[in-house]
Ligand SMILES: [Zn+2]
């Protein structure tokens with residue numbers, strides 16, 4: 001028999017005084033000290049506790065849960081379902097989740113810049129990188145409690161992490177949940193938080209990592225180091241660490257993708273006569289041949305002397321761009337020699353477009369074979 005009104009022997013519309021009187025009378029009858037039934041006396045106490053409290057009585061009248069016992073019985077299941085449906089409809093009333101919120105969480109990912117030289121990008125490297133981050137607390141090993149102390153179940157919410165409120169509305173009684181204020185929704189409390197980490201399970205520090213820089217990285221390349229980021233609250237698993245590559249400019253070579261470019265200046269006589277000279281490349285000195293008759297703006301290609309390719313075999317090329325230097329001042333002897341050379345080559349003339357011809361006419365002449 002679970003009907004509280006029947007247990008107390010009162011009508012459904014009995015007022016508080018009637019309920020109190022009925023309880024006193026029944027309690028004397030059923031009290032175990034006077035030889036009464038212990039089980040029946042307990043039922044009576046529960047019935048009175050519920051019906052003497054206006055809030056609890058209202059819930060009971062609506063067929064809701066017995067708040068003194070927890071859980072639902074009889075028609076209460078339907079009420080529970082209604083609460084669930086409303087909860088789903090209205091987003092759980094203030095965002096209170098179901099069940100306790102874990103104290104342990106995954107740590108954040110981190111992004112850290114790393115400076116790399118052109119040589120390191122070309123051949124790869126091992127670098128020491130300093131990172132400000134969170135690491136697991138060494139005193140509590142992430143447990144958040146002083147050594148020897150353990151979390152205890154929250155007395156306010158009994159470990160559920162949420163507390164319930166019942167409100168009347170035009171839809172009937174609505175059960176709402178809110179995070180428990182005592183335990184901040186965790187369901188447990190720390191009697192002695194670790195002093196080293198203030199109960200966070202992690203501490204801030206600077207650590208030095210040895211990092212492999214792969215061949216072929218470029219400005220802005222990100223290298224992911226799984227599990228090398230921040231340790232989470234409560235000593236939770238670490239996030240990932242991303243290294244963002246910043247390439248230091250090189251004094252001699254300019255990089256475009258996998259290729260390198262540089263510029264040399266040769267005297268006009270060298271451009272005309274040709275030569276071989278040593279060029280310092282990333283791979284050391286290389287003999288570079290200037291062909292006789294090299295023109296200003298010519299480019300020389302050194303195959304495979306560029307930057308290594310990221311996650312692909314091979315290397316780019318090195319391009320050497322040639323400037324030709326014309327003397328700005330001549331001594332007497334040089335002038336004499338150049339005049340002799342000019343006379344020898346018949347170079348006393350400047351080539352100009354033909355007088356009176358515009359660009360269109362010159363192009364037409366060219367097509368027509370002049
Ligand atoms: Zn600690």
Ligand SMILES: [Zn+2]
Nearest residue numbers: 154157180183
């Ligand atoms: Zn709590």
